[in-house]
Amino acid sequence: MNAIFFGCKRALHGCLRIARQLLAGFDLTPARFDMLTAVGDGGNQGSTQRELRTMLGVSAATISRMLRSLEDLGLVDRQRLEAGDRRTRWLKLTSKGVAKLRLATCRIVRSGAAQLAIDCALTENRVFDASPCLQEMDLAETVFNRLRRAFGDVATLHYPWHPDD
Secondary structure, three states, X not given: OOHHHHHHHHHHHHHHHHHHHHHOOXXXXXXXXXXXXXXXXXXXXXXXXXHHHHHHOOOHHHHHHHHHHHHHOOOEEXXXXXXXXXXXXXXXXXXXXXXXXXXXXXXXHHOOXXXXXXXXXXXXXXOOOHHHHHHHHHXXXXXXXXXXXXXXXXXXXXXXXXXXX
């Protein structure tokens, strides 16, 4: 394996470990959290499964399987878009889904735990000066975006850096 690939894989595993800990107690995995976020980005109008595929960059089968599990948990509601079209589904978060996503987001973003992990990983003097952290985050995001483009990743889901973004 290439050293860069190995480094990305190990970083992913570390991020997932932190995310699993932060999502404990919500019956959410990092993948479910991403799916709820993507569905929630549709707002009151909702989203289609095709839009979710674009946002998350995963296959139709993956979207269908994940939505089925979220529907079973009572977090997502799927309805046919038109009576004649059996394939297109309109997706919305249920009130339980909205509440769970809001609580989980508060736990992850507003607790600062994820940000602290990033700050610790990227800079040594994070406590004294936030500027190096922001510069390193910007550099890391640039590098990861270049890698994603190079490997053909077309997912469009965007997570803000700060709760106010």
